[in-house]
Amino acid sequence: MGGGRRLALSFAVRSLRRRSALNILPSSSYAAIHLMDSNLCCRQSANCDVAPDQQIGLKERSRTTWAFTSVMSFSEAAMTKSLPPNAVLEEGPTTTTRAATPLTVSNNNPRVIFVLGGPGSGKGTQCARIVRDYGFEHLSAGDLLRAEINSGSGNGTMIQKMIEDGNIVPSEVTVRLLQKAMEKSKSDKFLIDGFPRSDENRAVFERVTGIVPEFILFFDVPMDEMERRILGRNQGRVDDNIETLKKRLKVFVESSLPVVKYYDAMGKVHKVNATTSVDDVFETIRPLFKQYEQKDSTVELVQGVTHKSDGPATLH
Ligand SMILES: Nc1ncnc2c1ncn2[C@@H]1O[C@H](COP(=O)(O)OP(=O)(O)OP(=O)(O)O)[C@@H](O)[C@H]1O
Ligand SMILES: Nc1ccn([C@@H]2O[C@H](COP(=O)(O)O)[C@@H](O)[C@H]2O)c(=O)n1
Numbered sequence: 001m002g003g004g005r006r007l008a009l010s011f012a013v014r015s016l017r018r019r020s021a022l023n024i025l026p027s028s029s030y031a032a033i034h035l036m037d038s039n040l041c042c043r044q045s046a047n048c049d050v051a052p053d054q055q056i057g058l059k060e061r062s063r064t065t066w067a068f069t070s071v072m073s074f075s076e077a078a079m080t081k082s083l084p085p086n087a088v089l090e091e092g093p094t095t096t097t098r099a100a101t102p103l104t105v106s107n108n109n110p111r112v113i114f115v116l117g118g119p120g121s122g123k124g125t126q127c128a129r130i131v132r133d134y135g136f137e138h139l140s141a142g143d144l145l146r147a148e149i150n151s152g153s154g155n156g157t158m159i160q161k162m163i164e165d166g167n168i169v170p171s172e173v174t175v176r177l178l179q180k181a182m183e184k185s186k187s188d189k190f191l192i193d194g195f196p197r198s199d200e201n202r203a204v205f206e207r208v209t210g211i212v213p214e215f216i217l218f219f220d221v222p223m224d225e226m227e228r229r230i231l232g233r234n235q236g237r238v239d240d241n242i243e244t245l246k247k248r249l250k251v252f253v254e255s256s257l258p259v260v261k262y263y264d265a266m267g268k269v270h271k272v273n274a275t276t277s278v279d280d281v282f283e284t285i286r287p288l289f290k291q292y293e294q295k296d297s298t299v300e301l302v303q304g305v306t307h308k309s310d311g312p313a314t315l316h
Contacts, residue, residue, distance in 0.1 A: 112211050113216070114216045130289060144177040174195065215269070270288055
């Protein structure tokens with residue numbers, strides 16, 4: 001590598017590292033820092049001229065390493081196993097579990113918030129308000145799957161059966177739909193609703209897109225209230241009946257709650273009591289988005305110079 005390129009690379013790392021230390025860098029960039037840092041480290045062993053003070057500190061390193069390893073460590077075998085024989089990835093030359101294309105969105109650095117909670121916890125209702133007031137793009141995994149059925153896709157019958165049975169559709173199919181929707185969008189900030197529903201959903205999303213969510217909004221509602229809301233929803237959904245609901249609630253407890261726990265251990269979950277009225281729930285989450293909006297505008301102003309950040313918002 002020539003001196004000029006090496007200098008440019010080390011400057012980019014320093015700039016990203018400074019922003020990361022201030023906690024104002026979108027977390028999806030951490031993997032990038034790590035990769036660049038690894039590059040610098042190898043160069044150092046080959047007498048690179050990067051000074052020791054340009055190396056990422058231990059605390060940051062553990063964070064970047066997490067992003068990097070979680071993106072890279074998912075087992076191909078597990079993915080393959082999860083695909084039913086009739087699942088088809090609709091892009092790429094052959095049926096494959098690999099991502100056909102890397103994620104490309106308008107600014108290449110999308111920020112993602114996952115919105116989780118059991119069936120009927122109010123995810124879709126609150127997402128509509130967040131979109132209205134804070135300009136996110138709402139991507140509901142369930143809506144994308146239903147649209148896929150209606151589009152006459154080759155996977156339609158399989159998806160329909162999974163939804164009727166309250167089961168989780170193979171991750172590659174759902175991640176592909178999310179990825180396509182993000183690629184198509186002009187937005188760079190997304191509320192992804194009803195996803196990830198399982199550890200496998202999460203791992204495939206991270207592996208395919210390389211995106212680490214900013215935070216997770218988790219709507220907490222007791223089972224009996226979720227049941228009351230689903231059975232009273234009246235939107236003609238094939239899965240809003242007591243038999244399918246029982247299965248969905250079981251899947252929620254067994255597969256989806258572990259994902260919430262996973263992110264909670266990383267301090268990324270904002271748990272919201274969603275048993276109050278629609279307006280009250282929204283007033284509870286509003287401060288989180290206000291704070292996020294402020295943080296967001298700070299990021300846009302940053303041009304590699306030192307800025308203050310309030311750090312992540314919390315609702316706990
Ligand atoms: N805070 C609330 N209080 C009472 N009813 C609510 C509240 N929030 C949403 N609802 C109602 O509960 C039903 C389910 O809400 P919503 O569709 O937003 O849930 P969801 O979490 O997106 O569900 P799913 O995961 O099944 O798509 C709807 O009929 C909605 O009007
Ligand atoms: N990540 C996901 C999300 C949804 N599904 C399937 O769709 C059904 C409906 O989802 P809603 O979020 O609209 O309630 C759900 O029960 C699953 O069958 C999925 O497989 N993976």
